[in-house]
Amino acid sequence: MSFLNLKYKSGFGNEFRSEDPRCPGSLPELQNNPQVCPYKLYSEQLSGSAFTAPRETNKRTWFYRIRPSVLHQPFRPYERSNVRSDWNNVAQTPNQLRWKPFPIPMSDKNVDFVDGLNTICGGGDSSSRNGMAVHVYTANDSMKNRCFHNSDGDFLLVPQLGTLYIRTEFGKMTVSPNEICVIQQGMKFSVDITEPSRGYVLEVFDGHFILPNLGPIGANGLANPRHFLTPVAYYEDKDHIKFEVINKYCGNLFVAQMEHNPFDVVAWYGNYVPYKYDLSKFMVINTVSYDHADPSIFTVLTCPSTKPGVAIADFVIFPPRWSVATDTFRPPYYHRNCMSEFMGLIHGSYEAKEEGFRAGGASLHSMMTPHGPDNDCFIKATQDKLEPTRVADGTMAFMFESSLQLRLTDWALNFGRLDEDYYKCWSGLQKHFDGQK
Structure with a gap:
C-alpha cells in the first residue's frame, strides 16, 4: 500500500496545489471555475471560513473531481x-x-x-x-x-x-x-x-x-x-x-x-x-537557569478563542529534551489551573507519573482541581543532583488543554476503565515543615 506524503506550495502565504500525475494539466490555468474543466471534470469549492472572512483567515480549496459531492441518498x-x-x-x-x-x-x-x-x-x-x-x-x-x-x-x-x-x-x-x-x-x-x-x-x-x-x-x-x-x-x-x-x-x-x-478528486488548489x-521535529524551548517554565512552551498547535491569549484548545507535547536548571524543582509544579487539562501517553513513561499513567490511557485534571507530581517523583526531584539531564527519552506524552470546563460523558464514567485509586498517588506526601529555615 503506497501512501505519498509530499507538500506542494505556490503563490502567497499557504496556498497549495496538486494534481494526480496520471492527469497532467488537470488544474485550470486561470479561473477556478471554468465553463469546461480539463478532462471534463466538475469544479467544486470547499469553504472552511465565511466568504467574507479577512484574507489572512479566509480558507477555501477548489476540487476538480469526477463527480460532484451532491450525489448521495x-x-x-x-x-x-x-x-x-x-x-x-x-x-x-x-x-x-x-x-x-x-x-x-x-x-x-x-x-x-x-x-x-x-x-x-x-x-x-x-x-x-x-x-x-x-x-x-x-x-x-x-x-x-x-x-x-x-x-x-x-x-x-x-x-x-x-x-x-x-x-x-x-x-x-x-x-x-x-x-x-x-x-x-x-x-x-x-x-x-x-x-x-x-x-x-x-x-x-x-x-x-x-x-x-x-x-x-x-x-x-x-x-x-x-x-x-x-x-x-x-x-x-x-x-x-x-x-x-x-x-x-x-x-x-x-x-x-x-x-x-x-x-475521485483529480486535482485541487487552495489553502484549506x-x-x-x-x-520528533518539534524544536523544544526550555529553561537553562532556575524555575520551571509553563507548559505553554510546548504548544504545537492552538485553536484560539475570541479572547487574546486564551485558547479553545491547545495541543501540547512533552518530548525528549535536555533539562538544565539551577536550584529548582524540575518536574511539573503542583498546580491549580483556570484551564482543563486532558493528558494522554503515546509511549514511554511520563516523568511526573511513572507508575499508573500508561500508554493508551488518559487523565483529566479539571478546572481548578489541584494536581502535580506523585510522591515518588517529589522525593526523587528534591534529592537529585542538579546537572544537565536528559528528560523523557523514549517517551511522548501530550495534553489537550482548554479554557472550557470539560464535561464527561456517561461512557467515560461507566465504561469500566477509570482508575479508582488514582488519588492515592498523592497520599504519601508528608509534611516536612519544622519551623526551621
Whole structure:
C-alpha cells in the first residue's frame, strides 16, 4: 500500500496545489471555475471560513473531481455510535480522573475507526460554533467502502498504537504513532489499518488550528511550518458500488448511501487542506537557569478563542529534551489551573507519573482541581543532583488543554476503565515543615 506524503506550495502565504500525475494539466490555468474543466471534470469549492472572512483567515480549496459531492441518498441516523454530545445530562465530578488503557476490540468482532470512536468529554456546543470534544478510538478493521466527514469541526488525530493509512479527497496520508494529522471541517476521509489500532482525537468547533505566536522566542522554535505535510492528489474512479458516507452533525452521526467512491478528486488548489506533522521535529524551548517554565512552551498547535491569549484548545507535547536548571524543582509544579487539562501517553513513561499513567490511557485534571507530581517523583526531584539531564527519552506524552470546563460523558464514567485509586498517588506526601529555615 503506497501512501505519498509530499507538500506542494505556490503563490502567497499557504496556498497549495496538486494534481494526480496520471492527469497532467488537470488544474485550470486561470479561473477556478471554468465553463469546461480539463478532462471534463466538475469544479467544486470547499469553504472552511465565511466568504467574507479577512484574507489572512479566509480558507477555501477548489476540487476538480469526477463527480460532484451532491450525489448521495438522504442521510438517516447512524445507530452504532458512541459519539456523544449529551454531556450536559450527565452528573459531573471535579475529582482528578485517570483511565487505564482503552481496550482493543476482540478479534471476533470487526470494529473500524468510526465504530470504535468514543467520546470522553467536551464543552460548548457545535451548533453555536463554540467548544471542543475529546474522543478515543480503538479499531481492529479498516473502513470498507465508507468514509467520514465532520460538519461540526476539525479533528486532530493522535495515533498511539498502529499506523493509520488515511484516504482523503486530497490524496493519501500515512500517519504513525509519534505523528499527528489534522482533518479539517467537511473533509471526507477513510481510515485503513493493518494492525490493531488505538489513539486520541481532539475536536474543535470554533475556528481552526494554527501555529502559536512565538513572541520573544523569535523566528525559530516550536513547530516549524516547513515540517507540515499535505497529500498529493490521487483519484479513484469506481462506479456501481455501495458506499456509505457518515457525517457528524450537531454532535450525532448520520449515514447516507452513494453509488461511487467519493475519493475521485483529480486535482485541487487552495489553502484549506488536511496535513500531518512528525512530533520528533518539534524544536523544544526550555529553561537553562532556575524555575520551571509553563507548559505553554510546548504548544504545537492552538485553536484560539475570541479572547487574546486564551485558547479553545491547545495541543501540547512533552518530548525528549535536555533539562538544565539551577536550584529548582524540575518536574511539573503542583498546580491549580483556570484551564482543563486532558493528558494522554503515546509511549514511554511520563516523568511526573511513572507508575499508573500508561500508554493508551488518559487523565483529566479539571478546572481548578489541584494536581502535580506523585510522591515518588517529589522525593526523587528534591534529592537529585542538579546537572544537565536528559528528560523523557523514549517517551511522548501530550495534553489537550482548554479554557472550557470539560464535561464527561456517561461512557467515560461507566465504561469500566477509570482508575479508582488514582488519588492515592498523592497520599504519601508528608509534611516536612519544622519551623526551621
